[in-house]
Amino acid sequence: MAQPNGLHVAVVGATGAVGTQMIQTLESRDFPIAKLTLLSSERSAGKTVRFKGKDLVVEAATPESFEGVDIALFSAGGSVSKELAPEAVKHGAIVIDNTSAFRMDKDVPLIVPEVNEAELKNHNGIIANPNCSTIQMVVALEPIRQKFGLKNIIVSTYQAVSGAGDAAITELKDQAQAILEGREFTPQVLPVKSDKKHYQIAFNAIPQIDKFEDNGFTTEEMKMINETKKIMTYPELHVAATCVRLPVVTGHSESVYIEIDEENVSAVDIKELLSKAPGVVLQDDPSQQLYPMPADCVGKNDVFVGRIRKDLDRPTGFHMWIVSDNLLKGAAWNSVQIAESLVKLGLVK
Amino acid sequence: MAQPNGLHVAVVGATGAVGTQMIQTLESRDFPIAKLTLLSSERSAGKTVRFKGKDLVVEAATPESFEGVDIALFSAGGSVSKELAPEAVKHGAIVIDNTSAFRMDKDVPLIVPEVNEAELKNHNGIIANPNCSTIQMVVALEPIRQKFGLKNIIVSTYQAVSGAGDAAITELKDQAQAILEGREFTPQVLPVKSDKKHYQIAFNAIPQIDKFEDNGFTTEEMKMINETKKIMTYPELHVAATCVRLPVVTGHSESVYIEIDEENVSAVDIKELLSKAPGVVLQDDPSQQLYPMPADCVGKNDVFVGRIRKDLDRPTGFHMWIVSDNLLKGAAWNSVQIAESLVKLGLVK
Numbered sequence: 001m002a003q004p005n006g007l008h009v010a011v012v013g014a015t016g017a018v019g020t021q022m023i024q025t026l027e028s029r030d031f032p033i034a035k036l037t038l039l040s041s042e043r044s045a046g047k048t049v050r051f052k053g054k055d056l057v058v059e060a061a062t063p064e065s066f067e068g069v070d071i072a073l074f075s076a077g078g079s080v081s082k083e084l085a086p087e088a089v090k091h092g093a094i095v096i097d098n099t100s101a102f103r104m105d106k107d108v109p110l111i112v113p114e115v116n117e118a119e120l121k122n123h124n125g126i127i128a129n130p131n132c133s134t135i136q137m138v139v140a141l142e143p144i145r146q147k148f149g150l151k152n153i154i155v156s157t158y159q160a161v162s163g164a165g166d167a168a169i170t171e172l173k174d175q176a177q178a179i180l181e182g183r184e185f186t187p188q189v190l191p192v193k194s195d196k197k198h199y200q201i202a203f204n205a206i207p208q209i210d211k212f213e214d215n216g217f218t219t220e221e222m223k224m225i226n227e228t229k230k231i232m233t234y235p236e237l238h239v240a241a242t243c244v245r246l247p248v249v250t251g252h253s254e255s256v257y258i259e260i261d262e263e264n265v266s267a268v269d270i271k272e273l274l275s276k277a278p279g280v281v282l283q284d285d286p287s288q289q290l291y292p293m294p295a296d297c298v299g300k301n302d303v304f305v306g307r308i309r310k311d312l313d314r315p316t317g318f319h320m321w322i323v324s325d326n327l328l329k330g331a332a333w334n335s336v337q338i339a340e341s342l343v344k345l346g347l348v349k
Numbered sequence: 350m351a352q353p354n355g356l357h358v359a360v361v362g363a364t365g366a367v368g369t370q371m372i373q374t375l376e377s378r379d380f381p382i383a384k385l386t387l388l389s390s391e392r393s394a395g396k397t398v399r400f401k402g403k404d405l406v407v408e409a410a411t412p413e414s415f416e417g418v419d420i421a422l423f424s425a426g427g428s429v430s431k432e433l434a435p436e437a438v439k440h441g442a443i444v445i446d447n448t449s450a451f452r453m454d455k456d457v458p459l460i461v462p463e464v465n466e467a468e469l470k471n472h473n474g475i476i477a478n479p480n481c482s483t484i485q486m487v488v489a490l491e492p493i494r495q496k497f498g499l500k501n502i503i504v505s506t507y508q509a510v511s512g513a514g515d516a517a518i519t520e521l522k523d524q525a526q527a528i529l530e531g532r533e534f535t536p537q538v539l540p541v542k543s544d545k546k547h548y549q550i551a552f553n554a555i556p557q558i559d560k561f562e563d564n565g566f567t568t569e570e571m572k573m574i575n576e577t578k579k580i581m582t583y584p585e586l587h588v589a590a591t592c593v594r595l596p597v598v599t600g601h602s603e604s605v606y607i608e609i610d611e612e613n614v615s616a617v618d619i620k621e622l623l624s625k626a627p628g629v630v631l632q633d634d635p636s637q638q639l640y641p642m643p644a645d646c647v648g649k650n651d652v653f654v655g656r657i658r659k660d661l662d663r664p665t666g667f668h669m670w671i672v673s674d675n676l677l678k679g680a681a682w683n684s685v686q687i688a689e690s691l692v693k694l695g696l697v698k
Contacts, residue, residue, distance in 0.1 A: 156505035156604035197638045204644040212635035216658035238662040242604040255505035255591040286561035289546045295553040309565035313587040
């Protein structure tokens with residue numbers, strides 16, 4: 001139940017790469033919190049996390065942890081969400097889930113506030129936060145779809161290791177140091193910790209994020225395809241994705257080709273549109289070598305777009321380069337933003 | 350004039366990243382050399398380079414350096430080629446030029462032996478070696494074009510720093526070490542040494558290779574577009590490219606989307622075709638996490654292709670991932686391979 005001076009918020013996965021950013025974002029946005037409950041696995045319980053000048057002790061998550069919680073932000077893996085999110089809802093919380101557990105469920109809205117905030121009204125207790133690489137793409141493309149129509153998307157991603165969690169960040173740094181010193185090393189985390197084989201990520205590029213599905217696409221690629229259609233409420237949209245992991249700590253980049261409906265649209269038209277689009281920062285001036293890069297986006301909530309140019313052969317085709325902090329707009333900030341929208345729309349009891 | 354026991358070969362740019370690989374490739378291929386002349390700028394003259402167990406002294410290149418040379422391999426930058434390649438031809442040498450100086454000249458064949466070796470017969474003294482990122486793409490796509498027709502190419506590249514020379518390799522390694530130690534650093538080489546601004550490459554991705562042209566594409570992107578059409582003798586082909594520099598030392602990767610003419614072609618058909626294609630190694634088995642990666646391609650002459658899959662919406666669309674050593678098939682090996690073709694076709698006097 002909401003307290004007079006704010007809400008009771010819980011963060012599940014409070015010690016992970018995304019959970020840490022969620023707590024920092026709640027603080028930096030001054031989200032109206034009366035009580036913050038930090039939850040984790042048994043393994044991480046007992047750790048302390050700093051919030052607004054106080055050290056909060058992380059507790060092991062159980063169904064009872066959600067008693068009195070208004071909003072629960074989940075980012076502790078799909079299996080934890082599948083087990084505990086329904087329990088949180090039973091105890092009266094609204095769940096904002098950053099895992100893929102419920103994203104494609106018909107009863108669960110999949111929300112990027114710049115795109116489909118209004119769908120929050122249809123929630124049944126659980127709201128899903130889309131995949132990081134999907135979020136930044138739809139923030140940039142939805143204004144284009146609304147104004148000029150959108151038929152096709154072909155995206156190739158350049159994804160940072162922090163999307164695979166803290167262990168992947170440590171692996172990248174350790175491997176880079178080993179290679180610079182000429183030492184041997186044994187990959188153990190990337191591309192997918194639970195998959196059979198692991199490969200070098202430092203000074204390399206791995207064209208596999210998440211496991212392979214029967215159609216030859218990876219689950220990450222299918223997330224981008226299916227989630228984009230769901231968020232845009234546009235099942236007929238043609239979307240294809242190739243997802244690649246890079247030796248970058250934080251900041252996903254995307255090389256995106258689109259075909260719009262309208263002809264006679266120029267690159268300048270697209271730039272003008274995106275310069276005013278919510279959540280988007282246009283960084284596009286070749287004469288000044290201005291374009292987005294992952295190293296520049298870290299710690300920022302926006303989606304950065306540049307390299308916008310019209311295809312040389314196809315009159316409705318455009319290319320662009322989209323970059324965002326995968327831990328913020330791709331995860332923590334989008335989740336907190338959903339929480340802010342719930343408050344704004346009066347959807348929190 | 351060819352000596353009885355082999356040819357007189359010159360390498361211009363003998364101390365650079367590509368020149369070094371050219372010399373090693375001439376040795377490992379046991380190219381029929383009677384005399385090897387190593388040439389460079391004044392600055393690098395006097396250095397020694399090991400070839401077949403002997404130390405050869407590098408000389409400063411002048412027009413007279415090409416007296417008696419049968420084949421001259423150039424890789425010392427466009428301005429050196431523009432000045433000295435015509436001089437070499439005047440002195441009777443056949444020039445194989447790895448720079449962009451003459452690639453789009455109508456009188457200069459642009460050769461990838463697997464694709465258009467027969468055009469060597471039309472040379473007028475200078476033969477151009479295409480851009481690294483173009484070569485590996487056309488080796489993989491030409492067999493598809495021949496068998497199934499080809500309408501569209503949309504490519505996003507993941508390019509290694511060695512394509513920008515030795516200084517870029519040093520910059521990547523020094524920056525990576527500085528970042529791991531938390532030290533400051535000042536980018537000075539990438540993305541383009543002679544451009545106004547320089548950016549961090551370690552743990553980053555820079556969507557600029559070469560300078561920008563007025564149409565918003567970079568010169569590297571326009572090379573991929575124009576050279577592909579010329580090599581395939583197919584000006585109507587639709588090609589678009591987005592070129593990105595990565596913190597990888599050697600090995601260019603490409604995420605390629607194509608549309609072919611024929612319908613009813615399966616990914617298995619494409620895989621079967623490429624498994625027998627010259628210069629191509631198919632590495633494509635998702636169940637074994639088998640796909641090409643830059644770290645695996647270094648030191649190999651082949652073009653590696655994997656992640657081949659049919660588009661989910663477009664019946665003539667296919668996606669693939671193409672990787673090759675940009676210093677070898679992308680430069681040194683393709684140049685030496687052209688030299689081998691000249692010998693094979695009896696085109697060396």
